Amino acid sequence: MSIQLPFRHLEPTFFAGLLDDPVLLVRVRQLGSNLLFDCGQIHHLAKRVLTAVDAVFISHAHMDHWMGIDTLIRHLHATPKIVDLFGPPGITDKLEHHLAGYDWNLAEENWCRFRVHDVHPQEIISSIFSGPEGFLRQPLGRRARNDRVIFRNRLSQVAAETCDHRVPSLIFRIEERPQLRIDTQKLAEQNLVPGPWLKELKYRYSHPGTDTKPLLIQRSTPAGTEEFPLEDIAELCRQIGQPQDHPGIGYISDIGYTASNRRRISSLLKGVNLLLCECTFLRAAKEKARVSCHLCSDDVNQLLDKLRPTFFLPMHLSKTYNRRSRELYRELEPPPGTRMLELPLHITPAPLRAEMLDWQEFSESPCQDDQ
């Protein structure tokens, strides 16, 4: 199936079937950088996909969203780079336990570093686990959250909100970073003179909060070109910028259908172009959904009606519906303008059974050392 997504830099791939553990990979094309959302079964992802992962975002640490972290560590640990990992409070302790479960006496100077961030509603507390030092934990400090954005690279950003799933569960909005495009006519109307200050203005627009020094802008006056300190960067950008949309992806993993979760979803994910949303139960099992703090098809229909994404991918259906998955697509009713995408039941490889192997041939082939 070929669909036209509105992203310039983001390339989302969902590496799971409808009944598999959810795994979303977003490639930021020009940077060759992969962002990984949830990390349950990931053994089927190619090494080159995993070694290009620069940041990991964990919704919550139930096994089906987290147990693949060992596979990720296995592929990344000897790669010379820093990998950021974001999750709900406690994720740093959990990673520490995983890392402490192995011997690292052969660590080398060029091994990777995991920079891990506990995302609280009001602050982020960070630590680093350095490969060359055997992945011992070192605190990096805490920073207050001024907005919902938890991660930025040159072309994309990820915002998070904390929802409730009987444990904190993060939902994410992944979007291309806003770039300021100048409308030269509006610039002239304000008597502003183009110069190097425009480059600085564009940088500060895309990196809010990084520089608080006054920016000097150039304006033509009857006495010639003069410099003025700029008071309000956001206001000037509104006045001289060309309007643009910032295409985005919404990712809702396990959450309950509570009023506060609904408020948080609406405020974080309004206007996303592609929404991936768990739908664990059919409507007849609404009570089960309430008890386990998951969504059922009726809940998802109501969320869709509010969010109106262009594309919608239901995911993470309970394995108990193995033979009844078509019912899910019959119960989901996307509003006009929203196109629903369908997944195969499984994309993870089926397990090998002993009788499938030809032991005779196997024992005669040359022995290959494990790496």
Ligand SMILES: [Zn+2]
């Ligand atoms: Zn869960």
